[in-house]
Amino acid sequence: MRCGSEKPTMIFMKNHPKFERTLVIIKPDGIQRGLIAEVIKRYEQIGLKLVGIKMMVPTAELIEKHYTLDSEWRVKTGLKSIKAYTDKGLKHPVSNDPLEVTAVVLKKLIEYMTKGPIVAMVWQGAHAVQIVRKLTGGTEPLTSDVGTIRGDFVLDSYSMSDNDHRAVRNLVHASGSVKEANDEITHWFKKDEVFDYKLLNEAILYDFELGGIL
Numbered sequence: 001m002r003c004g005s006e007k008p009t010m011i012f013m014k015n016h017p018k019f020e021r022t023l024v025i026i027k028p029d030g031i032q033r034g035l036i037a038e039v040i041k042r043y044e045q046i047g048l049k050l051v052g053i054k055m056m057v058p059t060a061e062l063i064e065k066h067y068t069l070d071s072e073w074r075v076k077t078g079l080k081s082i083k084a085y086t087d088k089g090l091k092h093p094v095s096n097d098p099l100e101v102t103a104v105v106l107k108k109l110i111e112y113m114t115k116g117p118i119v120a121m122v123w124q125g126a127h128a129v130q131i132v133r134k135l136t137g138g139t140e141p142l143t144s145d146v147g148t149i150r151g152d153f154v155l156d157s158y159s160m161s162d163n164d165h166r167a168v169r170n171l172v173h174a175s176g177s178v179k180e181a182n183d184e185i186t187h188w189f190k191k192d193e194v195f196d197y198k199l200l201n202e203a204i205l206y207d208f209e210l211g212g213i214l
């Protein structure tokens, strides 16, 4: 919001962290658990602005493309899964090769994410990507911090889900980096489905002086 002063240049304004956007998806288990309002509340109450939202039953193609937009996602996800087992003193049940691990994860993920409606959202605000990841919590609910969405509302684990041949049910997806967020937003939303608008309470979050209260 530009109340208070027009002093900052347009370039400065466009680069301001308050314009950062991120993608969140409430996964099918989040919808079934009746947690739509709770999830939205967590992102809204910190001061982020909802700029796009829709419900759909995704296709397998949409989900596969979503998870492979980042060419390094397969390696990173496999390594993360193997490390989660190593940290518990266990050997990964699928493989020591991250790509083999991710191939199994991706297949299960597609089955999971196409099982029912999801809610896809775009949230905007200062450091949106990092703030949303912090509020969402780590991937494996067993070790997600208390106070996060995944830590507070779900009790799944890699060992249980891998043993049961399914993806970890962790309620929400949240973009992992600014680049991932930009690619994912374009993947899920058309330009005119994301809204540029002012929220009056942004003044208290971002304006550099608090004129006009008294």
Ligand code: GDP
Binding pocket: 076, 077, 080, 081, 082, 105, 108, 109, 138, 139, 158, 161, 162, 166, 167, 168, 169, 170, 172, 173, 174, 176
């Ligand atoms: P995120 O960014 O925290 O969601 O995690 P990733 O991008 O690494 O993984 C995407 C999704 O795949 C996760 O949210 C889980 O639903 C699922 N997943 C990731 N790793 C594993 C795994 O090792 N085992 C199983 N069963 N599911 C996994």
Ligand code: MG
Binding pocket: 174, 175, 176
């Ligand atoms: Mg991810």
